[in-house]
Amino acid sequence: MNIVLDISPGHLDLDTTLRCGQVFRWTRLGDWWFGMLGDVMVKMRQEKQFLNVKTSAAISESKLEDYLRLDDDLGAIIGGLSKDRIFRSVANQVSGLRLLRQDPWECLVSYICSRNCKIAMISRILNNLSQKFGKKVVWKRSVNYCFPEPNALCQAELSEIASCGLRYGKRQAYELKQIAKLVCEGAIDFEILRRMTYSETKKILLSFDHGVGNKVADCVLLFSLEKLEAFPVDVWVGRAVVQLYGKFLGSEFIQRIDRTRHLSARDYGILSEFGQMHFGRYAGYAQEYLYHWTRLQHNACDQ
DNA sequence: ATCCAGGATATCT
DNA sequence: AGATATCATGGA
Numbered sequence A: 001m002n003i004v005l006d007i008s009p010g011h012l013d014l015d016t017t018l019r020c021g022q023v024f025r026w027t028r029l030g031d032w033w034f035g036m037l038g039d040v041m042v043k044m045r046q047e048k049q050f051l052n053v054k055t056s057a058a059i060s061e062s063k064l065e066d067y068l069r070l071d072d073d074l075g076a077i078i079g080g081l082s083k084d085r086i087f088r089s090v091a092n093q094v095s096g097l098r099l100l101r102q103d104p105w106e107c108l109v110s111y112i113c114s115r116n117c118k119i120a121m122i123s124r125i126l127n128n129l130s131q132k133f134g135k136k137v138v139w140k141r142s143v144n145y146c147f148p149e150p151n152a153l154c155q156a157e158l159s160e161i162a163s164c165g166l167r168y169g170k171r172q173a174y175e176l177k178q179i180a181k182l183v184c185e186g187a188i189d190f191e192i193l194r195r196m197t198y199s200e201t202k203k204i205l206l207s208f209d210h211g212v213g214n215k216v217a218d219c220v221l222l223f224s225l226e227k228l229e230a231f232p233v234d235v236w237v238g239r240a241v242v243q244l245y246g247k248f249l250g251s252e253f254i255q256r257i258d259r260t261r262h263l264s265a266r267d268y269g270i271l272s273e274f275g276q277m278h279f280g281r282y283a284g285y286a287q288e289y290l291y292h293w294t295r296l297q298h299n300a301c302d303q
Numbered sequence B: 001a002t003c004c005a006g007g008a009t010a011t012c013t
Numbered sequence C: 001a002g003a004t005a006t007c008a009t010g011g012a
Helices: A014-019 A061-067 A074-081 A085-091 A104-113 A119-133 A150-155 A158-162 A169-185 A190-195 A198-207 A214-224 A235-248 A251-259 A265-297
Strands: A002-006 A027-029 A032-037 A040-047 A050-055 A136-139 A142-145
Touching: A002 A061, A014 A027, A014 A032, A014 A040, A032 A061, A032 A142, A040 A136, A040 A142, A074 A085, A074 A265, A085 A235, A085 A265, A104 A119, A104 A169, A104 A190, A104 A214, A119 A142, A150 A169, A158 A169, A190 A198, A198 A214, A214 A265, A235 A251, A235 A265, A251 A265
Parallel strands: none
Antiparallel strands: A002 A050, A027 A032, A032 A040, A040 A050, A136 A142
């Protein structure tokens, strides 16, 4: 199947959007990006304001627009955030980065696996999990794997899950299995979570108690549960906020952050709430721009 | 060899 | 509450 989407000029940079580290299972081969949307293999490439998409099976155009969040008016969102002149200089160096509307189950698993890992390693883990537990899809000369269904992880042995290269071995495999079980039992219903407020949903995510802390919860909220006011803070975002907005945070805070390797719960809260207060309902977009910008500064995007 | 990466959690004081 | 130890991969 063949689809061509007409994007407003400057409102999509596909390379940046797929490579910036919000999502982990797209790979670029030649001019084309390959990935999976559900059980459909998708390849796409951008030619200026046109997005050329080919799929292994029928897929609705609206599904694609939904995934790319084309309902977000990027110009208006970034324009609004750029009333802050510090952010404006960041946005001038990162154009066409869009948040994606990810599948919540895949997003939750992805970020549980992400802790203390580099992006390349997260991709490797998720591809291993998919290859081992996901459905194989063959399309012309390409082979890819669906993301594992919750049921597949429910039934798996811990050692099998851990063998996919998880950073924390069987302990993390256990976390994934427990989360999968909650989804299978219906104790986690993403459609309900999607409709609740940020703080209600976050409280529930944190109550799972299986590898979901502040950072993982905020990523899932932002990238898959429609909470654009979420402001996840990792090492990079922490650095960016301290560097650019340190004057708002106080010198004793800056000194404390400087000395510690990992963010304490308290300092996570201070940074994340600063982001939410300062940037408002599109704080999540601001966060992603800051994240990508500071990684560009440090030449970390190709790692 | 040492350091670091989209951290969470149990166990101290 | 807040600091600390543990979990234990793989690339630079």
